[in-house]
Amino acid sequence: MDFTSVVLGGVAAVMVFLMAMYSVKRFFSKALTKKQIYLIEFLALLFSISLFLAIASPATQMHNLFFLVLAVFVIAMGILMLGTWRVLEQYLTGLFVTRVLDLHVGDYVELDDMRGYITALEDTYVVVRDPRREYVYIPYTVLLRRPFRRVKAPEGHEVRIRLFVPRWQELRRVKDVVGQVAKEYGLERLSVDVEKIGVRGVIIVVRGVLKDPRQEDELKYAVLDRVYAEFQSTRRGTG
Numbered sequence: 001m002d003f004t005s006v007v008l009g010g011v012a013a014v015m016v017f018l019m020a021m022y023s024v025k026r027f028f029s030k031a032l033t034k035k036q037i038y039l040i041e042f043l044a045l046l047f048s049i050s051l052f053l054a055i056a057s058p059a060t061q062m063h064n065l066f067f068l069v070l071a072v073f074v075i076a077m078g079i080l081m082l083g084t085w086r087v088l089e090q091y092l093t094g095l096f097v098t099r100v101l102d103l104h105v106g107d108y109v110e111l112d113d114m115r116g117y118i119t120a121l122e123d124t125y126v127v128v129r130d131p132r133r134e135y136v137y138i139p140y141t142v143l144l145r146r147p148f149r150r151v152k153a154p155e156g157h158e159v160r161i162r163l164f165v166p167r168w169q170e171l172r173r174v175k176d177v178v179g180q181v182a183k184e185y186g187l188e189r190l191s192v193d194v195e196k197i198g199v200r201g202v203i204i205v206v207r208g209v210l211k212d213p214r215q216e217d218e219l220k221y222a223v224l225d226r227v228y229a230e231f232q233s234t235r236r237g238t239g
Contacts, residue, residue, distance in 0.1 A: 013052035020044035090124035093140040101143065103150070108213045111138065111148040115213070131217075151213055159187065161206040161220050162195070169231055171202070177226050178206050185219045186211060 021044065097103070098121055107118045109128060116130035126143065128136045165174055175192045182190045187208035196203040206223060210216060 008055055010052060010056075012055060013048040016051055017044055017048040020047070090139050090141060093144065094121075094124055097140045097143055101150075103143075108151040109148055110150075111142070111146060114138075159206075159208050159210050159216055159219060161223050163204050163206065163224070163227055164201055165204055166201040166231065167199075169201070171204070173230060174204070174227055177230050178223055181219070181222050181226050182206075182208055185215055185222065187219065 021041065103118065103121060103126065105118050105121060109115065109118060109126075114128065114130060114136055116128040116136065118126055119129045119135070120127040125140065126138045128138060130136055163174070163178075165171060171194075178192055179190060181187075187210055190206070190208040193205050193207070194202050195205045210219065
């Protein structure tokens with residue numbers, strides 16, 4: 001009997017088993033339950049045994065045992081992949097997507113009809129707090145498959161509001177009213193520009209940067225309410 005093959009097989013099996021245990025604890029301990037980890041450790045043990053038998057079988061004549069252990073390992077591995085594939089897919093995607101997309105806690109995202117701030121980057125999903133103060137859990141694979149809009153926390157959120165100003169209304173007064181509302185809501189880099197001039201009046205565009213994107217709707221309604229209230233008071237004064 002060639003003991004060299006047996007020793008070599010034993011050393012290789014032990015090294016592979018230890019490396020597998022380290023990898024499981026290093027990368028998958030947070031994503032998998034204890035039962036799933038135990039199953040992976042069992043699979044690692046089966047693979048190490050099959051590796052030992054593969055190297056030592058020419059000397060020990062244990063080919064049948066090698067094929068039996070290998071078959072058990074393949075079947076168990078298939079069952080594990082079927083049961084944990086979704087979790088592993090989200091976890092492995094999360095290892096890269098946060099770096100590739102440069103996502104951070106505090107960023108503001110808009111995905112389909114959902115929008116809000118990122119409050120946590122978990123192992124398999126992103127936690128977003130929407131305007132209703134509810135928490136939404138988004139799997140990492142969704143961010144790769146669907147387009148989404150992100151506003152990084154230091155950059156702010158650009159706001160655009162279109163207003164129709166009748167020709168009898170003083171444009172300077174409208175700008176003053178918009179400026180007052182913008183100051184109240186902390187709208188920075190404010191600009192009020194004429195977009196289109198018509199027979200009945202002009203269309204202006206209010207632009208600015210808002211630090212808190214959740215206030216966008218509130219700001220728009222405030223601007224519209226104040227401006228059109230000014231229209232009504234001016235019309236009554238003219239009449």
